[in-house]
Amino acid sequence: xxxxxxxxxxxxxxxxxxxxxxxxxxxxxxxxxxxxxxxxxxxxxxxxxxxxxxxxxxxxxxxxxxxxxxxxxxxxxxxxxxxxxxxxxxxxxxxxxxxxxxxxxxxxxxxxxxxxxxxxxxxxxxxxxxxxxxxxxxxxxxxxxxxxxxxxxxxxxxxxxxxxxxxxxxxxxxxxxxxxxxxxxxxxxxxxxxxxxxxxxxxxxxxxxxxxxxxxxxxxxxxxxxxxxxxxxxxxxxxxxxxxxxxxxxxxxxxxxxxx
Amino acid sequence: xxxxxxxxxxxxxxxxxxxxxxxxxxxxxxxxxxxxxxxxxxxxxxxxxxxxxxxxxxxxxxxxxxxxxxxxxxxxxxxxxxxxxxxxxxxxxxxxxxxxxxxxxxxxxxxxxxxxxxxxxxxxxxxxxxxxxxxxxxxxxxxxxxxxxxxxxxxxxxxxxxxxxxxxxxxxxxxxxxxxxxxxxxxxxxxxxxxxxxxxxxxxxxxxxxxxxxxxxxxxxxxxxxxxxxxxxxxxxxxxxxxxxxxxxxxxxxxxxxxxxxxxxxxxxx
Numbered sequence: 001x002x003x004x005x006x007x008x009x010x011x012x013x014x015x016x017x018x019x020x021x022x023x024x025x026x027x028x029x030x031x032x033x034x035x036x037x038x039x040x041x042x043x044x045x046x047x048x049x050x051x052x053x054x055x056x057x058x059x060x061x062x063x064x065x066x067x068x069x070x071x072x073x074x075x076x077x078x079x080x081x082x083x084x085x086x087x088x089x090x091x092x093x094x095x096x097x098x099x100x101x102x103x104x105x106x107x108x109x110x111x112x113x114x115x116x117x118x119x120x121x122x123x124x125x126x127x128x129x130x131x132x133x134x135x136x137x138x139x140x141x142x143x144x145x146x147x148x149x150x151x152x153x154x155x156x157x158x159x160x161x162x163x164x165x166x167x168x169x170x171x172x173x174x175x176x177x178x179x180x181x182x183x184x185x186x187x188x189x190x191x192x193x194x195x196x197x198x199x200x201x202x203x204x205x206x207x208x209x210x211x212x213x214x215x216x217x218x219x220x221x222x223x224x225x226x227x228x229x230x231x232x233x234x235x236x237x238x239x240x241x242x243x244x245x246x247x248x249x250x251x252x253x254x255x256x257x258x259x260x
Numbered sequence: 261x262x263x264x265x266x267x268x269x270x271x272x273x274x275x276x277x278x279x280x281x282x283x284x285x286x287x288x289x290x291x292x293x294x295x296x297x298x299x300x301x302x303x304x305x306x307x308x309x310x311x312x313x314x315x316x317x318x319x320x321x322x323x324x325x326x327x328x329x330x331x332x333x334x335x336x337x338x339x340x341x342x343x344x345x346x347x348x349x350x351x352x353x354x355x356x357x358x359x360x361x362x363x364x365x366x367x368x369x370x371x372x373x374x375x376x377x378x379x380x381x382x383x384x385x386x387x388x389x390x391x392x393x394x395x396x397x398x399x400x401x402x403x404x405x406x407x408x409x410x411x412x413x414x415x416x417x418x419x420x421x422x423x424x425x426x427x428x429x430x431x432x433x434x435x436x437x438x439x440x441x442x443x444x445x446x447x448x449x450x451x452x453x454x455x456x457x458x459x460x461x462x463x464x465x466x467x468x469x470x471x472x473x474x475x476x477x478x479x480x481x482x483x484x485x486x487x488x489x490x491x492x493x494x495x496x497x498x499x500x501x502x503x504x505x506x507x508x509x510x511x512x513x514x515x516x517x518x519x520x521x522x523x524x525x526x527x528x529x530x
Contacts, residue, residue: 027337050363051285051438063501064336066286066438068494080285080310080441081371084364089383112360117393123348125334125341128311131362131388161387173386174407252501 003233005186006145008205010036010241011233013097013143013184019044023095024088024133027065029143030097032244035061039240048087050129052078060251061244069251084129088136096137098130098160098180099144102152105198105219107142107162107180109134110155117157127159134160135170139178146185152218163197187213189230193222203228261431261475266487269453269480270296273419274305277326281308281417281449282315283370285440286336286499289491290423291315292484293455295525298322308417310366310441314490314507317341318525320356321517327357329415331366338504342511352514360394365412370441372414373448384410420449423488424473425495426463427456431475434463437494439471446473455484457496 003011006029013033017023019042025034035058038045046055051066055075062070071077078087087093100109101124111130115121134140140162144150162180163170170179183190183199187208190199201213201223214221233241264272274280274297282290294315297305306327307316314335319325321343333344347356361369364384372380381400391397391410399408422442424435433454435442446452454473463470475481490500510520 051287051440053438062337063504064286064499066336066440068287068437068492068498071287071437071494077438079439079443080363081367081444084367085371085382089364112389117389120349123333123340123345125332126330126360127362127388127390128332129363131386131390132364132382132384134388135383135386158387158389164387169387175386 001235001238003238005205007233007238007241008230009143009145009184009186011237012189012205012230013141014040014237016141016182016184017042017045017095021094022046022048022092023097024048024050024093024129024137026097026099027062029099031061032241033143034097035244036237036241039244040237048083048093050080050083052080052083054078054087059247061248063252084132088132091136093136094138096133096140098133098140098142100130100159102150102155103142103144103183104152104155104162106164106167107183107192107199108155108158108164109142109160109162110157112157112159114156130160134162134179135175135177137177140180142180142183144183144185146187146213146216148216148218151216163192167197187216198222200224201227203230205230206232261478262480263431263459264480264482266292266296266455266482266484267300269482270300273451273453273479274300274302275418276302277304278418279306279308281415281420281445283309283420283422283440283442283445284488284491285310285438287438287440287492287494288423288435288442288488289313289315290421290455290487291489291491292487293421293423293453294319298324298521298525308415310363311336312341312344314341314504317343317511318521320344320347321353321511322521323353325356326354327359329359329361331361331363335504335508337501338508342508343517346514359396360390361412362388362390365397365410366415367441367444369412369415370444370448373416374444377414379411379413381409381411386410415445415448417445417449418451420445420452421455422446422452423455423484423493425457425493427454427459427481427483428462429459431478431481433473433478433481434466435471435473443471443473446477451479452477453480453482454478455482455487457485457487457493459483
């Protein structure tokens with residue numbers, strides 16, 4: 001069965017979630033991945049959106065973080081201060097999904113600005129929930145399409161802490177959560193190297209070469225001693241994902257993407 | 261708490277130079293009130309809102325704002341807010357000072373304001389450059405554990421405006437669905453105005469824990485059916501996702517934006 005690199009990325013991200021996870025979900029690719037997990041191998045996964053919807057089971061993917069569909073299919077809906085205080089800061093969330101305009105080798109993310117902060121070349125939306133999701137969730141999965149402009153040596157702005165500018169900042173700041181343990185791209189999977197916390201390639205998607213990964217990374221990307229091959233999407237994963245996107249397109253008249 | 265027309269409520273409670281919060285988290289965004297502020301040509305406002313959304317894009321593009329306090333400035337599911345970007349990147353139609361937070365910071369700053377506290381404490385902004393560019397973010401040690409906690413000033417808007425589903429005859433206001441940060445934003449403000457879809461004799465059967473703002477927490481209620489469009493009102497109408505997509509093109513170009521605002525906001529009498 002043929003599939004796109006984007007489908008491979010979504011499926012690989014979905015597989016990383018377990019049935020026991022309580023997951024803080026962002027709009028777009030994370031939302032597709034989390035709902036794919038819920039509709040396949042992890043029916044018990046608890047999905048929480050920052051609009052306050054706890055244990056939501058949307059039939060179609062939301063276009064915004066606060067779509068009515070999320071509220072109507074949720075176990076309950078709480079206020080926005082409560083979601084950030086009791087549920088995120090209170091340590092109830094096991095996994096947070098994040099993305100951004102730029103990521104560096106220590107999985108720090110920029111979603112604020114390209115160019116200087118005071119004289120921006122491109123003003124991006126900003127943190128939203130990300131700055132505290134990055135430190136409040138048990139661990140972080142990052143999902144981003146790989147390319148030289150987004151996988152950079154130096155971030156223009158550090159919005160959400162990964163492992164810090166030297167790889168050691170989390171422990172220096174007394175942060176006890178794990179931070180980014182997985183970076184899923186359309187080419188490969190990266191995980192932090194145990195001693196340095198630098199993200200290194202641990203699995204390559206089918207048909208992808210090392211040269212392609214090097215060409216699409218702005219730092220001198222390194223590979224694990226043993227690099228695995230990511231299993232391609234199964235027929236079941238693909239058909240559930242495509243059904244979900246079809247239902248979504250019918251409901252919105254467009255595919256869902258972006259954050260709020 | 262008097263029932264007023266929207267124009268009266270804005271004329272009476274929104275002054276030039278004021279700090280104004282229009283809240284509603286994707287849901288129940290008070291668009292009609294924002295449009296009335298534009299029509300009454302308020303100037304020099306400090307606009308406070310977690311997600312500026314299309315309404316602040318419109319207000320910024322029409323020259324209402326001098327300052328923006330926010331945490332996520334995009335068009336949800338679509339992309340950029342082009343008017344906000346034009347103001348920040350190129351100072352059009354006027355330079356816009358920004359005070360930038362995270363969602364957790366904004367939500368807790370409202371809560372602190374509602375609680376009568378001068379500031380909010382949170383495990384936030386850790387390791388983020390936000391703390392370097394927003395001088396209101398300080399770190400102070402917990403007196404009991406020594407842990408460094410982020411501390412930010414409470415939000416105390418001069419006026420908060422929200423949109424809600426219903427008011428009863430006495431002017432109590434009921435909010436249902438995604439309730440966002442509206443209760444906190446109202447109780448943090450020196451003065452608050454609610455627009456509502458309808459007035460009912462009484463609210464009728466409801467959860468004992470329904471979110472209701474008593475009439476005496478509000479300075480005015482205005483009945484504005486459809487007052488959240490193109491955002492949505494749970495139980496009344498859905499979000500106009502197609503308009504959010506269409507806005508991207510309208511807002512990209514200064515002239516097209518101005519023409520659209522002239523036709524659809526300035527000349528549209530409610």
